[in-house]
Amino acid sequence: MKRSGIASIKARKGKDRLVYWFVCLFSFLAMIPLFVILYNVISKGYKNFNLNLFTKGTPSSMDALMAKMNGEPIPGGILNGITGSLLIVGMAILFSVPIGLSVGVYLSENRKHKFARIISFLADLLQGMPSIVIGIIAYAWVVKPLGGYSALAGSIALTIMMLPMIIRSTEETLKMLPQSYKEAGLALGSSYTNVVFKILIPSGFGGIFTGILLAISRVLGETAPLMLTALGASVVNWNIMEPSSAIPLLIWDFYNDPNLVEMVWSSSLLLLIVIFLLNGIAKIVARKWKV
Numbered sequence: 516m517k518r519s520g521i522a523s524i525k526a527r528k529g530k531d532r533l534v535y536w537f538v539c540l541f542s543f544l545a546m547i548p549l550f551v552i553l554y555n556v557i558s559k560g561y562k563n564f565n566l567n568l569f570t571k572g573t574p575s576s577m578d579a580l581m582a583k584m585n586g587e588p589i590p591g592g593i594l595n596g597i598t599g600s601l602l603i604v605g606m607a608i609l610f611s612v613p614i615g616l617s618v619g620v621y622l623s624e625n626r627k628h629k630f631a632r633i634i635s636f637l638a639d640l641l642q643g644m645p646s647i648v649i650g651i652i653a654y655a656w657v658v659k660p661l662g663g664y665s666a667l668a669g670s671i672a673l674t675i676m677m678l679p680m681i682i683r684s685t686e687e688t689l690k691m692l693p694q695s696y697k698e699a700g701l702a703l704g705s706s707y708t709n710v711v712f713k714i715l716i717p718s719g720f721g722g723i724f725t726g727i728l729l730a731i732s733r734v735l736g737e738t739a740p741l742m743l744t745a746l747g748a749s750v751v752n753w754n755i756m757e758p759s760s761a762i763p764l765l766i767w768d769f770y771n772d773p774n775l776v777e778m779v780w781s782s783s784l785l786l787l788i789v790i791f792l793l794n795g796i797a798k799i800v801a802r803k804w805k806v
Contacts (some may be wrong), residue, residue, distance in 0.1 A: 518791075520546055521597045529696075530764025532575055536708065540707025544578070545607075548739070552574070553721075553757075553787075555780075556780060556783050556784050556787055557784060558782035559777075559779035560589070560779070560781045560782075560783060560784030560785075561781075561784070562777065562779060562780075562783035563588060563640075563778060563780070564781045564784055564785070565588070567588075567590065567591060567592045567594035568593055568781055568782075569593075569594060569597065569784065570592060570594060571590070571592040571594055572591060572592065572593075572594050572595045572750055572751060572786065573591055573592070573593060573596070573749055573760075573765060573775075573778075574589060574590050574591030574775070575594060576772050576774045576775060577738055577774075578590050578591065578776040579591075579772075579775050579778075580774045582802055583774065587791075589775065589777060589778060591774075593762060593765050593778070593781075593782050594751055595748060595749065595750055595752070595760045595765075596760045596761055596762040596763065596764065596765040596782065598751050598752075598753070598762040599745070599748065599751075599752070599759040599760040599762075599764075600735065600761045600762045600763075601743060602666050602753060602755065602759060603666050603669045603670045603673060603741070603759060603761055604670075604673060604731060604734060604735060605670075606666070606667065606670035606674075606755065607670045607671075607673035607674045607677055607734060608677075608727075608731065610670065610671070610674040610679050611673075611674045611677040611681055611730070612727060614674075614678060614680060615677070615678050615680075615682045615685060615727075615730075616681065616685055616716070616723070618638070618682045618685075619681065619682045619683070619686040619688075619689065619723075620635065620685065620686075620711055620715075620716070621634070621691035621754035622634060622638075622682065622686040623685070623686045623690050624689075626690075627663065634685075636729075638678070638679045638682045638683060639679070639683075639699055641675065641678065641679045642679035642680070642683070646676060646737050646739045646740050647739040647740070647743075648740070648746060649672055649675050649676055649740050650672055650739050650740030650742065650743035651743060651748060652675070653668055653669075653671050653675065653740060653743065654668070654674035654743045654744060656671070657671050657744065658743070658744055661756070663757075663758070664744060664745060664746035664758040665744070665745065665755060665756050665757055665758060665759070666745055666752070666754070666755045666756075666757070666758075667755045667756060668744035668745065668758035668759045669740070669741045669744040669745030669759065670755075671744070672741070672743075672744045673734040673737065673740065673741075675733075676733065676734050676737065676740070677730040677731070677733070677734055680726055680729060680730040680733065681726055681727055681730050683726070684722055684723055684725065684727070684729070684730075685719075685721070685722075685723050685726065686727020688719035688721075688722030688723050688726070689716075689719050689744075691719070691722070692715060692718055696714055696715060696718055697710055697714070697715060699750065700713075700714045719799050720802065720804050721800050721804025723798075724800050724804075725797040725798075725800055726803045727766045728793050728794070728796060728797040729794070729797055731793060731794075732742070732794055732797075733788045735762075735763075735786065735789060735793075736763055736786055736790065737763060737788055738763040738764060738766070738767050741761050741763060741764050742764065745757040745758060745759045745760070745761060745764065747759075747760045747761075747768065747775070748760045749762045749789075761787070762782055762785065762786050763788045765778075766779055766782045766783060766786070769782065
């Protein structure tokens with residue numbers, strides 16, 4: 516009996532080791548594409564990653580051609596894309612955060628209601644909707660009625676994309692909070708509104724803020740909905756009712772111009788750095804304010 520028990524333990528340990536090394540192997544294989552992408556973007560993007568990238572607008576195709584013929588760096592930068600992304604994503608944050616928080620609180624507090632289940636289902640459906648479809652919807656809802664492309668239309672398209680993630684992160688975070696938080700606040704005479712906004716949301720700040728940052732990271736690189744709403748602009752434009760550029764839109768434009776294709780890599784590198792920073796901040800916040 517002892518020998519059979521020892522053999523059984525050894526067999527289980529052997530299986531555990533085998534599964535562990537399989538997991539390590541497949542994890543490494545899954546990381547290879549990421550390392551290849553990072554290597555290509557960094558090795559090709561650093562050449563035009565300079566001060567001009569942040570301070571000048573996009574160069575013309577002729578200027579880029581002349582610079583290439585003279586062996587010089589491509590003049591100009593992506594200032595119009597940077598300002599456009601800040602404007603469009605900034606407005607999307609202003610629109611999506613209040614709505615997403617409100618809906619998330621409603622779902623967490625009324626999870627058994629039929630209407631809440633319908634909203635939750637629609638949020639999940641919206642989460643999986645292709646971005647190009649959202650762009651078409653924003654085009655029909657905003658661009659056509661306003662009579663033209665605009666930064667406002669682009670921000671509404673991104674708002675629709677951000678909402679499901681903010682709603683879900685708010686709902687799940689508030690569900691994880693102890694019920695005693697709400698009971699204690701109500702027992703002390705606080706109104707339901709004060710309990711929600713002064714106790715529950717601050718207590719779940721880490722999870723909620725992480726969801727917001729991840730939603731921003733998701734929409735920063737979106738191109739398709741902006742092509743149908745913001746369209747793009749070759750100059751810096753702060754008017755929300757006029758067409759505006761964005762970094763993803765510039766990457767698409769550079770890709771289609773053989774003289775500017777080198778700018779694809781520097782623009783992609785900047786976008787990659789911003790997204791990595793946002794994800795890093797989300798990790799730090801989630802670790803510090805863990806529910």
